[in-house]
Amino acid sequence: MKIRPFILAAVIFGLSGCSSMYYGTMEKLGVHKREIMVDRVKAARDTQNEAKEQFLTAMGQYKRVVNFQGGDLEKEYDRLNATLQRSEAKAGEVRARIRSVEDVSEALFSEWRSEIKHYTSDTLRRSSQQKYDLTKQKYAELITAMKRAESRLEPALVPLRDQVLFMKHNLNAMAIAGLSRELISVETNVDELVNEIEVSVAQADAFIASLENE
Template identity: 55%
Template sequence: MNYLSRLSLPLIFGLSACSSVYYSGLEKIGIPKRDVMVYRVEKARDTQEETKEQFKSALEQFTAVTHFKGGDLEATYNKLNHEYEASVDKADEVKQRIKDIEDVSEALFSEWENEITQYSSASLKRSSQNKLKETKIQYQQLIRAMKSAESKINPILVVFKDQVMFMKHNLNAQAIASLKTDLGSIKTDVSNLIAAMEKSINEANAFIKTMEK
């Protein structure tokens, strides 16, 4: 990945074209599918770390609203809405990162399987087959963890959205009371999301190590 770091091509790697021509083009400038995959897993890992922090921040703001004692309630709503919208943006980013990984993994594994058939050496062929099997197992663990974490995001956003809209339409004590009612379940759901994100991040790190061996 040192070569990739020197190239610094976030735009190229950020694209998610599902095309053999697209990946062939990258390989012509010295960027193999394997490096693209590692890069995308790194980006997904970093995005999950950012998402984890964003939902912590949103929870803190929701909690702060329940302690509202007076002042500008509209300004408080605006802060809450900002946290909600930032959380939605991160949720969309997490989903796209997973799609990007799935896209390049399909191309990489297909190429790898095809190239295995071209070995004349039986021992090298077995070694490559074993490495492919190991990589696929690690990959499946990674994707399951990422999708498990991602699946926990939307239920939280649904509650966030309800509360933000209710506060928008009821800038009064009733809105605060409504939020207090749901705060306990929100805290539990965010805690579960953070735990799932951390597991996914650990799986990403393990996968990156597997690919760099």
């Protein structure tokens, strides 16, 4: 969905106002909940991909510190700390994107359930119910995958936070050498996060395709 210039104000309003008022305003402007849902799933997918790349960058930076062979140790700390802050920010963005998907999906499915009752044709009612059930099932698979990926964010961040904090107060080569003991744990957590994100992204692609092909 391409957001037309004249509805930009409505978009801004939706970010600060309540969801129901936002969706109602967008509906009047010709932008339906299904379109908003597709857009938000795409945004969540893209943000998860960005988070994957950010955490892989953090992993690389951590390895660089562990393999420190001399130079300006404080600069290495500053780089790792900056990488951690970007990782924290991206994790927060992933969480927000998932919440926005949940918000619009709740509104969409609630409206859909209500409207199914209004059919006078049994055939059309059954057809709409079948589409609802199938879409709801696919959505459940999607949000489950997204939340599994989200659940791996904090475990990946915790050891990075610990090591940055440790470095802050122990800027010497001997202390840095001790960080190597945590390398396997850090790698494992990041690898698990990356795997879950890739599953979630694949689910998002499948869900988007199912909605766009209807």
